[in-house]
Amino acid sequence: MATHTIQVRVYYEDTDAGGVVYYGGYLKFAERGRTELLRNLGFENSLLTSTEGMIFVVRRVVADYLKPGRLDDLLTVLTTVTKMGGTSLEMDQSVFCHNEVLCSMKVTLVCVGRESLRPVRLPEKVRGAFSEFMSQKAGGGR
Amino acid sequence: MATHTIQVRVYYEDTDAGGVVYYGGYLKFAERGRTELLRNLGFENSLLTSTEGMIFVVRRVVADYLKPGRLDDLLTVLTTVTKMGGTSLEMDQSVFCHNEVLCSMKVTLVCVGRESLRPVRLPEKVRGAFSEFMSQKAGGGR
Amino acid sequence: MATHTIQVRVYYEDTDAGGVVYYGGYLKFAERGRTELLRNLGFENSLLTSTEGMIFVVRRVVADYLKPGRLDDLLTVLTTVTKMGGTSLEMDQSVFCHNEVLCSMKVTLVCVGRESLRPVRLPEKVRGAFSEFMSQKAGGGR
Amino acid sequence: MATHTIQVRVYYEDTDAGGVVYYGGYLKFAERGRTELLRNLGFENSLLTSTEGMIFVVRRVVADYLKPGRLDDLLTVLTTVTKMGGTSLEMDQSVFCHNEVLCSMKVTLVCVGRESLRPVRLPEKVRGAFSEFMSQKAGGGR
Numbered sequence: 001m002a003t004h005t006i007q008v009r010v011y012y013e014d015t016d017a018g019g020v021v022y023y024g025g026y027l028k029f030a031e032r033g034r035t036e037l038l039r040n041l042g043f044e045n046s047l048l049t050s051t052e053g054m055i056f057v058v059r060r061v062v063a064d065y066l067k068p069g070r071l072d073d074l075l076t077v078l079t080t081v082t083k084m085g086g087t088s089l090e091m092d093q094s095v096f097c098h099n100e101v102l103c104s105m106k107v108t109l110v111c112v113g114r115e116s117l118r119p120v121r122l123p124e125k126v127r128g129a130f131s132e133f134m135s136q137k138a139g140g141g142r
Numbered sequence: 143m144a145t146h147t148i149q150v151r152v153y154y155e156d157t158d159a160g161g162v163v164y165y166g167g168y169l170k171f172a173e174r175g176r177t178e179l180l181r182n183l184g185f186e187n188s189l190l191t192s193t194e195g196m197i198f199v200v201r202r203v204v205a206d207y208l209k210p211g212r213l214d215d216l217l218t219v220l221t222t223v224t225k226m227g228g229t230s231l232e233m234d235q236s237v238f239c240h241n242e243v244l245c246s247m248k249v250t251l252v253c254v255g256r257e258s259l260r261p262v263r264l265p266e267k268v269r270g271a272f273s274e275f276m277s278q279k280a281g282g283g284r
Numbered sequence: 285m286a287t288h289t290i291q292v293r294v295y296y297e298d299t300d301a302g303g304v305v306y307y308g309g310y311l312k313f314a315e316r317g318r319t320e321l322l323r324n325l326g327f328e329n330s331l332l333t334s335t336e337g338m339i340f341v342v343r344r345v346v347a348d349y350l351k352p353g354r355l356d357d358l359l360t361v362l363t364t365v366t367k368m369g370g371t372s373l374e375m376d377q378s379v380f381c382h383n384e385v386l387c388s389m390k391v392t393l394v395c396v397g398r399e400s401l402r403p404v405r406l407p408e409k410v411r412g413a414f415s416e417f418m419s420q421k422a423g424g425g426r
Numbered sequence: 427m428a429t430h431t432i433q434v435r436v437y438y439e440d441t442d443a444g445g446v447v448y449y450g451g452y453l454k455f456a457e458r459g460r461t462e463l464l465r466n467l468g469f470e471n472s473l474l475t476s477t478e479g480m481i482f483v484v485r486r487v488v489a490d491y492l493k494p495g496r497l498d499d500l501l502t503v504l505t506t507v508t509k510m511g512g513t514s515l516e517m518d519q520s521v522f523c524h525n526e527v528l529c530s531m532k533v534t535l536v537c538v539g540r541e542s543l544r545p546v547r548l549p550e551k552v553r554g555a556f557s558e559f560m561s562q563k564a565g566g567g568r
Contacts, residue, residue: 009458009461011454011457011458011461012300012301012302012306012457012461012471013300013306013308013454013457013458015300015301016296016297016299016300016301017188017296017299017300017301017303017304017354017355018191018197018199018296019301019303020199020259020301022296022297023169023173023199023200023203024166024167024169024170024173024297025166027165027166027169028166028437028439031165031166031437031438031439032435032437032439035435035437035438039498044498045438045497045498046159046496046497046498047498049160055160057160057162057165057207057210058165058207059206059207060204060205060206060207061165061203061204061205061207062202062203062204062205063202063203063204063205064201064202065199065200065201065202065203068199068259070301070472071301071471071472072465072470072471072472072473117162117210151316151319153312153315153316153319154315154319154329154442154443154444154448155312155315155316155442155448155450157442157443158438158439158441158442158443159438159441159442159443159445159446159496159497160438161443161445162443164438164439166439170295170297173295173296173297174293174295174297177293177295177296181356186356187296187355187356188354188355188356189356212330212443213329213330213443214323214328214329214330214331301472302475302481302483304483304543307453307457307483307484307487308450308451308453308454308457309450311449311450311453312450315449315450330443333444339444341444341446341449341491341494342449342491343490343491344488344489344490344491345449345487345488345489345491346486346487346488346489347486347487347488347489348485348486349483349484349485349486349487352483352543401446401494
């Protein structure tokens with residue numbers, strides 16, 4: 001299955017007084033990964049909003065925290081698209097450090113209207129790009 | 143089942159360019175709720191670390207995002223403790239605005255050693271306090 | 285001079301791996317203080333945007349970090365309005381813990397149009413409310 | 427004067443309901459720039475803490491906000507070191523987008539003991555590296 005990859009450095013802003021990455025920070029890293037996958041496919045969130053009147057919103061996250069990340073770690077965020085529905089996308093996202101999974105997430109996104117915030121069908125060109133990505137054998141790269 | 147309640151105001155810092163509360167923000171609100179429940183039971187995270195050598199870490203979050211929160215909303219975070227194991231706690235946490243659920247979370251916490259970050263048994267006094275809280279019929283208050 | 289006061293609790297989200305409050309966090313606390321002062325005067329940011337088409341933006345911050353804040357600290361944010369111009373406001377904001385100043389800030393705000401982001405004159409009712417606040421001898425309260 | 431450069435992408439996490447980069451976010455970008463400059467000189471914050479028992483803390487920030495940053499912007503953070511004292515460093519940091527300055531900052535850092543949080547002399551090897559950097563004619567690169 002095609003996988004998209006970005007690298008993320010852990011800065012002070014990402015850590016907490018426990019000495020590790022704050023648990024909410026992994027959702028930021030995952031969102032960066034999804035955003036760069038989207039950009040890789042030729043789309044930008046800001047342009048999708050201004051030209052298509054749509055926003056991707058997160059409907060569900062299941063996050064398993066397996067190992068702590070720490071200051072100065074260079075993390076890898078892997079993203080695969082596991083399912084595309086009429087108005088939704090499902091992704092598996094994992095944050096690695098040195099070949100160990102720190103956090104594993106399943107994320108459900110819904111395409112909604114900018115103003116209504118109600119589900120709308122994924123634009124055809126977005127569907128096409130994700131469909132092609134999902135059919136690739138391997139992938140990666142920023 | 144006993145429920146703990148705090149109120150949280152939505153500030154600019156919590157919102158994003160979509161005009162709504164950023165999805166990672168609900169994990170902050172939930173953590174504030176858990177922290178205030180703990181404080182209500184007579185414990186502070188910083189003291190548990192310095193005196194018991196332990197930290198609560200999040201092992202798992204399942205978050206369902208149902209409605210968007212917005213700037214200036216006054217939110218209510220409800221927390222119930224659904225299960226206590228030897229080294230873990232399970233909680234249901236919901237973020238409400240005007241009697242509507244914006245985000246519903248199931249959170250699994252593990253008590254770990256400060257340095258080892260490995261699971262350790264919940265201190266007896268902490269167990270006792272959570273046990274008493276869980277046996278209450280109703281609850282709340284900051 | 286009239287002073288507005290709010291209290292802010294330090295949570296894990298506000299701290300970093302240095303064990304103290306992250307330096308950017310004080311700007312969040314200050315913004316909460318300004319927002320609550322505004323609310324106290326009868327205005328909400330979201331309503332000012334929707335009804336007056338304006339946003340307050342920060343033009344300048346001078347922040348002196350004097351002592352570290354720590355997890356579980358209960359902080360006090362004091363805000364005084366030192367000057368009101370045609371399109372701008374100047375404020376002194378201090379974050380205290382146990383009568384010691386942790387961070388002292390001078391903040392310049394500008395009233396800008398929502399879309400243009402260019403300076404516009406402060407709405408008369410906002411001017412009037414700040415003018416009255418500035419003429420008070422003492423103040424406070426959320 | 428030698429200048430260090432990094433690029434920073436603006437994600438949803440960095441923006442607020444005003445549609446622009448949250449004002450506290452520029453302090454995060456600046457800290458990433460300082461961290462990468464330090465790494466470029468051969469040092470990591472986490473290692474300086476564990477081996478030298480020191481932390482860099484920010485003593486003062488003067489930030490001028492000139493233009494708004496927006497979602498998906500690719501920003502450039504420029505850092506120059508303007509002064510090195512016995513226990514302190516002064517830097518000018520600017521955040522650019524398309525050759526326009528969005529935010530210009532003057533930052534004073536102090537080297538403090540990890541536990542005491544009191545000023546300590548900059549380690550000699552750190553002094554040497556910054557001294558060499560400051561004497562370069564031009565610079566840059568991540």
